Amino acid sequence: MNKEVILYMVIPCYNEEEVLLETTKRLKEKYKNLISNKLISKESKILYVDDGSKDKTWSLIESIHKNNNTFLGIKLSRNKGHQNALVAGLLTAKSYADVIISMDADLQDDIHAIDKMLEEYYKGNEIVYGVRNSRKKDSWFKKTTAQSFYKLMKIMGVDVIYNHADFRLTSRKVLDCFENYKEVNLFLRGIFPLIGYKSSVVYYERDKRFAGESKYPFKKMLSFACDGITSFSIKPLRMVLILGMIILLISIVIMIYSLVVKIMGKVVPGWTFITISIWFIGGLQMLSIGVIGEYIGKIYHETKQRPRYFIEKELLK
Ligand code: UDP
Ligand code: MG
16 A cells, blocks of 8 residues: 555635535545545645635634644635635645645535545546536536637647646645746646646536535636636737738739729729728738737747746656
């Protein structure tokens, strides 16, 4: 049997007073099982991250912690959003833990998938993605928007795991790498596949939210999707360049057409000149913007200062 690992769960909470006690109850039970099955060490903890909640979330976390020191908490100074709350939790937990699992507070993620995730970890995987195997319990709206989102990301060339949200196991080694990504516009789902290392996937049934409302209204969802694309892809810039080229090509066709019509003498004076100018200048401008876009794309990559590589194994001695 492997040496038991210290597992920290990181759970972002924003106005989750309605679900927190139930989540705590279920996780307590889960940890008892995991510890008695020798899957995790007794020093394993659960870290709640209060993302500047306006309800009683933090005082609940305080009293949960007082009753049982398996449950820990950190409180952000204000609402910083799900992704930032997650990062705060992950980077705090990694100083104490061997493995970290992030999960939502609302019990939509199946906590029984944790066993399978740990199994995959013991098989040597450094990242284990929790992937929902169906969206039966999601509303039509959520299902459609989410699926179009994953498709769009793929078209834009962003490497994301289909139907994986932020239910994920990572080893401390991976989080040490992750710490090198200094970007402010965070889209964690896009970063972890970039890090590399051996990874695997665990499927689970995603449940309905246990109580309370979604903290991701449509507006937040849209800005999240937008962040995901603009933080990982410069394809939109390149599309402008391609469009410019296409319009410039069209302008040549228009030029020939206009001249033919002129020669045939069917036009009012000035028409040929104006038609050719409009298309040619339009194409030229679009092309120029595209060229500028290419350079902006380079600046964009440089300013991110992303790490160039991580060494997984060494044979140096
Ligand atoms: N959350 C957060 N800060 C926010 C919004 C959400 O920490 O500004 C947390 C929330 O408490 C939950 C998780 O992020 O644990 C996912 O949110 P939610 O379940 O509302 O999203 P949905 O499942 O509807 O996409
Ligand atoms: Mg949820």
